[in-house]
Amino acid sequence: MKIPLAWLQDWIPVPLDAHETARRLTLAGLEVESIDIVGGRFRGVVIGRILSVGPVPGADKLRLCRVDAGSGEIPVVCGAPNVRDGILVPVALEGAELPGNMKIRRTVIRNAESAGMICSARELGLGDDHSGILVLDDPSLRPGDAFTDREGNDFIFDINVTPNRPDCLCVRGIAREVALLHGCALRSPETVKPVDAAGGPVDIRIEDPDGCSRYTARRLKDIRIGPSPEWIRKRIEAAGMHAINNIVDITNYVMLETGQPLHAFDADLLDGGRIIVRRAGEIRQFTTLDGQERRLSAEDLLICDGARPVALAGIMGGRNSEVSEGTRRILLESAHFDPMTIRRTVKRIGISSEASIRMEKGVDPSGTRDALERAIAIMVELSGGCPDSGVTDVVARPIRPVRISLRPQRIRRVLGAEIPHADILRILSGLGMTVEGTDPVEVTVPTRRPDVTGEIDLIEEVVRHFGYDRIEPSASTTGPTAVHSNREDEFIERLRDILSGMGFTEVFNNSMVDRQSTDLFFAPVPAVPVRNPLSPETAFLRTALMPGLMESVRWNQNRSVFDLRLFEIGRVFEHRGEGLPEERVRVAGVISESARQKGYWKSRSPRPDWYAVKGTLEALAEALHLKETAFRPSPGRGWVPGTAAVFEAGGKRIGSFGEADPSVRAACDVSERVFGFELDGSALLECLPQSPVVRPVPRYPAVRRDLALVVDAGVPVGSIQQTLLLNGGGLLVSADLFDLYQGKQIPAGRKSLAFTLAFLSPERTLTDADVDPLMNGIIRCLESVHGASLRS
């Protein structure tokens, strides 16, 4: 809400300092987000500090100053006799406006550049002194701060009023807070002149007391429509509204002042001069005064005359009864409508006005009459009109003040601090509450505060004005609570450490993706749709992490960042109809390197490929002590056929890996080959051993033998390893492949494999006599089972 300080000042008997008032309001929960300086005799002038003074060649009287103007150092040429370094001065920057329509421009004086002007008091219109520049001796001033015209300026506060405080959507409401914050009483600016009643009452019928608790109205006649005086126009424009004509401007002025929205009908356009408040029911459409045709629903609250709707209650009047230049008689409405009813209509129709902003949060049901009388008094004075009816005030559903008991001991318990009783009374009564008794304090809350309904609300009011900063931090004496460690969270952090330790960099991708992205990898699952996405690119929740990683690859490769090892840990979602979707934590990684990467200078390191991903999973399994791990071929969407495989541990499927299919890469706009894996976090956690089983290290040395053999190219190395281990007589503990060769020295269709075998006995040191027969048996077996031939 925007409020000119001068308007607030009308209500406060002590002079207000703009920045101090803003500070106090902010610390009382009415955050002043900005202060705009308007009016005044000049603008664009800041505080500057003269850093150095030097000559201007060829000009005796001129000096070239270097000035710190906050945003940087600027050169300014100055001819004043009292210029010297170190002083603070007002500097009119380029674009500044000074009295007498003077605009400051960047100029060159005698070959010296000047980016502003150091001002005298007369140049700023602040006095007659033109003997030298104005020297400011307030040491708290900082270069770059605005130099303001304290008398001629007004300050427009932009106050962030939280939705629980509809009473502060007006000058009077803010003024009440300001008065309490300055320890003074609220001053009413002008007493409402009672205007004599004339004519009969207004014919008002409230058919829906739930929607309209109170409707107050009066007719005025002999109105002359014209522009409103400047002081009204200036204030409502400062508050962000447009001036229209005297009648409309006055309704807006009084609304900004009191918070009560008012509406003026052209009384001669009201059928039968009647007002009926009712729900739309069968009425289907209505044209609001902005010319828009609105489709109504049966629940919308309408103001009707004898024949038709004339206003969307509390939101906007109708075109059919609008005040225009020819209007002579008006009916002025000041009513209280049910906030929820207004809010529903606002939401549904998508219409909003200054009136509805207040109505939907709740205006004071007791305030309709005062606001009406205030507006009538101003209208009579400014538009020449005179009353054509008495004030008609129909209360369909009385809304009474709430009474709340406040226990001082409860304040102590909630705040952990003692607040003097006198402060409690001062604050509550300063907010317009009636206070009786001491323990408990019986508080009657004015109807303008719909947010205060219970004891805790009163405690908040008390501490808000007592000062949050006066509650000292102090740790309570409550004892230790149980330790609840979160196994899943700790596991995920461990995975992050393992993967980053293996050279993978962690990425965070958006969980909201486009439709296509949910179909790229793995068996399709129903994706969770977002009903109101910002764009089609974010209309679904991700079903896998791989597409996001592909996007990270694309982003980096497009910026010539290659050699990528990335991982992400995050949730994926599967749609489950009406209820909440299934959320699972996934762990995924990619390896992608450009063919342009040159490698290490000394010996060429292998280019990362499919085996790098498999090796990553093997290392991960090793790091986590996973048991019964296996890799099985398994076709999977998104992977190049043949490279797709699943990773199992403990007999359960953990996830899959492979090389990203070229069609997927094309869809993701990725040019380089990408190898990836994606695992299920909870499956991984489930097969995690509680702690590793530790055995003593072998006491006797192993005997190592190398074995080179040639087999058909199609024989899987794993099956040979299996044969080796099965025929090791229980002493062969490992058979590691150290070479694989296919080429010139090997017959076509065959490959050469070389293993290191380690034999180990827990009981004694093995000798050649132990190992030789085992080796012979192994070789025979390899020959017969795999058609292997020994390579010498």
Next chain:
Amino acid sequence: MASENLTGEIRKIDEAFQSRLAEAKDAPSLERIRTDFLGRKGHIARLFETLGEADPAVRREAGRLLNELKNRAQSAVLGEAARVSAKESGEDRPDLTLPGYAPPVGRLHPLTIVMRRVKSCFQKLGFAVAQGPEVESDYYNFEALNIPPGHPARDMQDTLYVSDRVVLRTHTSPVQIRVMENQKPPVRIIAPGRVYRRDTPDASHSPVFHQVEGLCVDEGVSFADLKAVILAFAREMFGSDMTIRFRPSFFPFTEPSAEYDFTCVICRGKGCRVCKNTGWVEISGAGMVNPEVFRFAGIDSERYTGYAFGMGVERLTMLLYEVQDIRAFYENDLRFLGQF
């Protein structure tokens, strides 16, 4: 054989070995020395064979000497071999300016780094980590937090909906309710996680971001405790010179509610562009748990009191590392991520 002969023989072999070794220049000559002295038919093996025929009185001493010679010769040959091979390959004088062969270095995402610091800080203060779903029911995200349908506070956050009753959680506060439903006081938890808002991305807004929610419920927990825990956090996170400022605010699920500020971490309170010369930076919201929320969670608000607080992980990270644009966290440019 006389004992003098045997020990003298050992000494002679030793001297011969030393002089041959001193002359050895390359790997083949070393190999020859190894065969001559340490081989299966070498000088030392030959002497071992004669040991058996020696006088038992001298056998012990001669055996010890011979073993000692064997070990010394073995390590001398190995050491010399390493030196010779290093010399031949040039490794005895590496070029210190040539790049080493380094394993790849992975980095944690800055948000992970900061979230871990936040978690660690509160874990030291006795808070446990709790989790809740990112896609929430309207009940947990709003209603049970005292934000009924049609409440103006629903306008404070732009919500992304899955259906009428299901939303992408707009804050981590629903975890408060889920925890309180399952755990009677004392409760002391933090809930880190992803949240969603219908905000168009710009330098300071991201439709996906991270929060850490905190909740403490027990007998005798007060606003003063809340200030103490926030102060402790500020100092652990940003340094012991931090001060905090609480300003009244409004959240339907806390009362009294506050926005809390820290001393500007850039200028340490002196005033700068980041803090708009106020010396303070806004961190997030906090307050005492509203009795209405206790009612939804089935906790007696006369007996128990509690506080709750939130914080934005992106915001903290941006302050800690002076990151200017929130979108950088989700672009995953390695030139950005590699700096953390």
